Every structure is written in C-alpha cells, then in structure tokens.
Amino acid sequence: MMRPKPSQAFWLMKSEPSVFSLNDLKASPGRTTSWEGVRNYQARNFMRDKMRVGDGVLFYHSNCSVPGVVGLAEVVREAYADTSAFDPRSPYHDPRSNRENPRWVMVDVKYQEEFPQVVPLSAIRKEPRLSRMLLLRRGQRLSIQPVTPEEFRIIREMGRERNS
DNA sequence: GCCAACGTTGGC
C-alpha cells in the first residue's frame, strides 16, 4: 500500500548577503537558522498559514552586485513566535508584539545545497518559462514568495548546470 | 547613491 506523499510547496526567500548569506546558513549550527525579522504581513501569513516542514526554498540574494538564486534550503520547523520582536536591542524589535500575543512569526530553514553557479535575476528574466514568476513583477518586494513546482525545478536545473 | 514602487502610519 502506497503511503500518500505529503504535498510539498515551494518558496523563494530573499536575504541580503551582507546581512545573512547562504554561506552563513551553511555555517549555522545544524546548518539551520530561524528566519527572524520578517515584518511584512503578507510574508508573515505565508509562513504562518502555508509553510510546511519539507517545503523547498530557493535562497535568493538581494541588494547585492549579482542578485539571484544561489542555492536551496528546506523548511524544517513550522511557524512559531519571532522572539526578536520582543528584544528592545534587536533591529527587529516591535513593541506592538509580545509573548502573550505575538504579532510576528518565523520558521526554521535548513541549508541544502549551493549552486555551482548563481542563477542571476537577469537570467530568470530571460527564461520564458519563468516569465510569470512573482519575482519579476514590477515593484514586487515580498521577501517570501510562493513559486510553482515547475519554477522551482527550472531554476534548480539552471543552477546545477555548470556552463550556460 | 539614486529613485520608483510599495506598505505603513497617523491626522483628520
């Protein structure tokens, strides 16, 4: 009897490499980090309502010389209170959030692989099969975005190719 | 460093 495979969703998560890079994730204890600091309601809702253990993550470097997807990660813990909001010394402090009623959540994300080559935003733009990605929408700033299984697979293939 | 596009805030 086949056990039904749990449905897996896919995401793109942005990080500024000067703040937290894929290498930082790889170097973290257990190659895992809590994705603290999300202060956008739409992104929070994706984490809180949709992200499940085992979901695939495209790790995207933003605000850098070559913005693009640099590798893969996976969700290893589902949403829980973002404690950085409670810390007055944290850059992510939010006095409107408290332990009794946390406003912000985070998930845990684990390193999976670094691509042999970055998949730059410019290459994503040029790939017709990726033309519908949220990432390419004008003015799109969401730091956590859903991607389709096809988009995930295509970008993974692009990243794993050694010569393009 | 510029600045367009966006989300949030707060006066009214």
Place this chain on the structure above:
DNA sequence: GCCAACGTTGGC
C-alpha cells in the same frame, strides 16, 4: 475610512 507623508525595498 481617506490619503498625504514617510520609511523601506531592492534593482540599477
């Protein structure tokens, strides 16, 4: 509830 002002994001 409107909307101007403001702060942030993020490519370039």
